[in-house]
Amino acid sequence: MSKVQDSQLPLIPVATPPVWLGVMGGGQLGRMFVHAAQALGYKVAVLEPEKNCPAAHAADHHIVADYNDQAALAELGQLCVAVTTEFENVAAQSLAFLAERTIVAPAAHGVSIAQDRIAEKNFFTDCSPASKVLPAPHRLIASKADIDAHSDAISAELLPGILKTVRLGYDGKGQVRVRTLDELRTAVAAFGDTDVACVLEKMLPLAYEISVLVARGVDGATVVYPIAENVHRDGILFTTTVPGPNVCADSARKAQDAARVIVDRLDYVGVLCIEFFVLQDGSLVVNEMAPRPHNSGHYTIDACVTSQFTQQARAMARLPLGDTRQHSATVMLNILGDIWFVGDGKQLREPAWDQLLALPGACLHLYGKAHARRGRKMGHISFVAPTLAQAQQQLAVACGILGIAL
Structure with a gap:
């Protein structure tokens, strides 16, 4: 029986053979996960392209490779009974590839929603009849032309606001506060020479x-x-x-x-x-x-x-x-x-x-x-x-x- 098929069984750590857990990403979150998993008796493998990363100092095994390297992913999936990720910018396709070989938690579906601010806000909105909580008013700015096409609505409903890139923002990166349409145009241009998909959120009290x-x-x-x-x-x-x-x-x-x-x-x-x-x-x-x-x-x-x-x-x-x-x-x-x-x-x-x-x-x-x-x-x-x-x-x-x- 494969590890994936056998996933209903508790993965209790045992001495021989060792039970391995895996983590995608070698930063501080991965490092702290390694310490916690080892305290429970597991061995931990980290997949991370940087050799001298925080998690590698603590891990039992470090696979030095890109997150989309299929040979490295296959190695991780073969070794580990379950794999997680320490940050959401690991490609969902890599997690899906791993899921064919081992247990992946969280699954690619949830990670992919968190990677895209528009998908995330749409998901929160879909949950709102039950959760009773909505995201802030917002609008997709898919191109610079969107600003001119919807300038009246943007001014009336969303300014002042916060412009955020749809993907790959963290710790304040990929976002800027804007008060006027001109500041919005400048901010969109600053995110790249070509049109970059962004979301504009209304600033709330x-x-x-x-x-x-x-x-x-x-x-x-x-x-x-x-x-x-x-x-x-x-x-x-x-x-x-x-x-x-x-x-x-x-x-x-x-x-x-x-x-x-x-x-x-x-x-x-x-x-x-x-x-x-x-x-x-x-x-x-x-x-x-x-x-x-x-x-x-x-x-x-x-x-x-x-x-x-x-x-x-x-x-x-x-x-x-x-x-x-x-x-x-x-x-x-x-x-x-x-x-x-x-x-x-x-x-x-x-x-x-x-x-x-x-x-x-x-x-x-x-x-x-x-x-x-x-x-x-x-x-x-x-x-x-x-x-x-x-x-x-x-x-x-x-x-x-x-x-x-x-």
């Missing part, structure tokens, strides 16, 4: 942003983590606070209910993160989803019974999903490469990790990246404490140590 981390097993069992409240700077996640200080019980319930609808409609297996906007009137708007563990879920490593990465391994292996209970209040701070630089210059220094680690409840995670660059995610710190006020106090002290403005 935002109160705060939240994310919902949900996991679903192959049997349809679903668990949801506590609501995370997020703060972004320059399009990059800055802090995640759980429990969110502004999140009311009604907003939390609506967001969690919507997440369950979305994950069920996708027939999803694995961890899914869905980002929502809470508007000033208290209403909820669904923004986007990530078919993988997420930056805003890193707090689960130190503050929850089951981390998001352990949950991903459990779902892939057809094991029971873990307890999502949060045992400590927490604030997670992203560490960017900026703190390695002295002022605005090029001189490098090592941050004062000894002072940071002297703080009670400070849990440091560095990703093993060889070079610091401004704006590059180099690690994160979770501050866990009996109360949220204590965690926030430690965050403030740490930011002072690292030279980060609050």
Whole structure:
């Protein structure tokens, strides 16, 4: 019986022969997945074209190849009883190719929707009768000519807005705020010399942003983590606070209910993160989803019974999903490469990790990246404490140590 046909059986780790899980992508998410899967007794293979990548430092086997290399994909599929992806820009065709050889979670269908902002918004809209949540008003800008053809409607309904490329945007890349038609035309032109498909979203009166981390097993069992409240700077996640200080019980319930609808409609297996906007009137708007563990879920490593990465391994292996209970209040701070630089210059220094680690409840995670660059995610710190006020106090002290403005 093939591995795919045998997928209804729990993939329990055993010593001989070893049971392998695979991950597409060698970044920090892959690295943290490797650690979690190994703690459960699995061996992990990573497929990633970069030799000196964070996940390869921890993995049991590294296949150095492009994500669409069919020989490499066949090797991964032959070795592993299940494969996942650490980022959504792996080609859905590669996941479909793997699915002919092994279990793939999440499946290509869900990943392909998350890769295309228009497909994603259409999917959220289709879910809205059950989820009770819609995306922001938006319009496809398939070419520069679309702006002139629909200028009146765009001005009346969508400006000021945020222009985003339909594909391949992340951490604030591939998006720009626009207030007028002229700014919109300039932004579209800046995305490329030829017409680039974009989506224009109306800017809404935002109160705060939240994310919902949900996991679903192959049997349809679903668990949801506590609501995370997020703060972004320059399009990059800055802090995640759980429990969110502004999140009311009604907003939390609506967001969690919507997440369950979305994950069920996708027939999803694995961890899914869905980002929502809470508007000033208290209403909820669904923004986007990530078919993988997420930056805003890193707090689960130190503050929850089951981390998001352990949950991903459990779902892939057809094991029971873990307890999502949060045992400590927490604030997670992203560490960017900026703190390695002295002022605005090029001189490098090592941050004062000894002072940071002297703080009670400070849990440091560095990703093993060889070079610091401004704006590059180099690690994160979770501050866990009996109360949220204590965690926030430690965050403030740490930011002072690292030279980060609050």
